[in-house]
Amino acid sequence: MNILEDLRARDLVNQMTDEAGLEKHLTEDRVSLYCGFDPTADSLHIGHLLPILMLKRFQEAGHRPIALVGGGTGLIGDPSGRNEERQLNEESVVQQWVKNIENQLSRFIDFSDEQTGAKVVNNYDWLSQMSVIDLLRDVGKHFSVNYMLAKDSVESRIENGISYTEFTYMLLQSLDFQRLNQRENVTLQIGGSDQWGNITAGLEFIRRTSEEGEDVEAYGLTVPLITKADGSKFGKTAGGAIWLDESKTSPYEFYQFWINTDDRDVVKFLKSFTFLSLDDIHALAKEVEERPEQRIAQRRLAEEMTRMVHGEDALNQAQRITEALFGGDIKNLTKEEVEVGFKDVPTYHLTEGEKGLIDLLVEAGISSSKRQAREDIQNGAVYINDEREQDLQYVVNHEDRIDNAFTVIRRGKKKYFLIRHDA
Structure with a gap:
């Protein structure tokens, strides 16, 4: 099974450009691909996990992932999937968040892998060197206003208003794709479904700026928006977002988030977020049907995700706290474990x-x-x-x-x- 077949089997493909061409490209070549992550907070959250794990899946399939941290675009704000303007943050704050996010990405993607040559790049390195004249002449002239207005990320904001700052975000992301295509031979950009307009704009920019007669190979692929069966937003709890930083969301809280997954969602989450084989997931799906009260699939999901994000020791601690709280063995907890397990208790x-x-x-x-x-x-x-x-x-x-x-x-x-x- 090749990488695209595996992604389809896991329901991880939402849209792609030139499906036949991309499948051939991935089969015949070692492909360089990228995904961008803007530093809008001091940590990533589980809403970012799907694209991160997509990069990891491609790396394990022998391809070369590049994680782009948007030190430049993070200063502007992406209008995609939002109803209102983002708050602009100070440059020094954003650059610190960039470092935090680079460290978090290294938990999932092996940047020391010489075979794939995976790397982290920061678009501040080239965006900060551009003048406004460079941007308007070298990038802006390739985009018509009508083309930009037709994109969902812009069109959905017209009624409530969108600033020129966020309106130009599409240009910056398109430039990222083109620069990585030229400098790193990146031929595939992946992202969430809300990034489709930005991705296709980047492909158009690459086409328009290529040498006449040059056949530039470039593709886009998006993953679906993860939804929950009960209609609530994935990754949100009463306490807020589920962060990847353990100081913001403890491994115990992280473990509890996954173990409390609805029976209707657990198989989907196992396919999307874990690297378990499809045969193993099928067996767990059978457990959900036949013995739902034992929550075997949820426990396996919580184990896999907590181990992947926080490590074996953190998983063991989360399981000890869980067993103590629900098994009546509280006295055997340490001071630190009590503080974690009863974080929100009066x-x-x-x-x-x-x-x-x-x-x-x-x-x-x-x-x-x-x-x-x-x-x-x-x-x-x-x-x-x-x-x-x-x-x-x-x-x-x-x-x-x-x-x-x-x-x-x-x-x-x-x-x-x-x-x-x-x-």
Whole structure:
């Protein structure tokens, strides 16, 4: 199975130019291809994963991936897929984000692979050297306004307004493709489905600026927009985006995102995001049909993705926290693991070495009054480190501390509270 056949089998092809020509090109040659990533934040998020993993798939198939980090275009803003203008960031901020993103990309693409010659490039290197006259004469003259207005990324913004700054983004991305075609022999640009207009504009620019009679080979391919069966946006949770930076989204949170995948989505996500064989995915699909309650496919998806993004150690930690929280073995967690697992839980700082349970429940806001606290304890609704406590005289002491730092109190089935010991 060649690379295009594998992509089709995984439903990873949305659009492509000259399908027969591209298939022949990929079969007969070692192709250089690129995908661009604009630094719009200090980290990439899982919405970027699909194109990143596309580059990785091409590299594993023997082709040469180039990751373009848009230090230049990131200062302008891509109107594609947006209803309003992006906020412009300071140049120093954007360039720092470029470095962060370059480091993140190196987790997925082997830039030391001499055989493929994979590399990272920054379009700031050439865009910053152009004058406005260069841009208008050498690039702008090849694009008619009518052609640009017909592109979805522009047309969808006309009603609400689009600045000239974002209107010119298409020119800059087209220039990127042409420069990489000339300097790195890049013949294929890939991207999300919202990039189709920019990609085809780049192909047109390459054609218009090639020598008369020269047969320049260049293609475009987009991946589909990932959607969720329940209609919610992929990659978003109540807490916001799922980032690839572990300081913004912990490996445990990352693991939980994937393990909570809907049964209707899990097979699609396994095909799109993992490198499991199609036979393995078919077997997991059967598990979803026959034993959905065991969530075998979701666990495998969470394992594969957490290992790929954060490494084996982070995966092991995420699994330990998960098993402790859902298996009632909280006491075996470390201080760091408790902090990660109960990141969003209300926290009360206890400055005394010991505290009566009733007083602690009231002071920490776990129970509304001493009367309510007594009822909660007597009714068996209070758990200390996941062990039920019904003694009204119980005193929370050093023996209840996890790693000498925390005590976890649960009221009812799901309401967790974290006691941080400061004494």
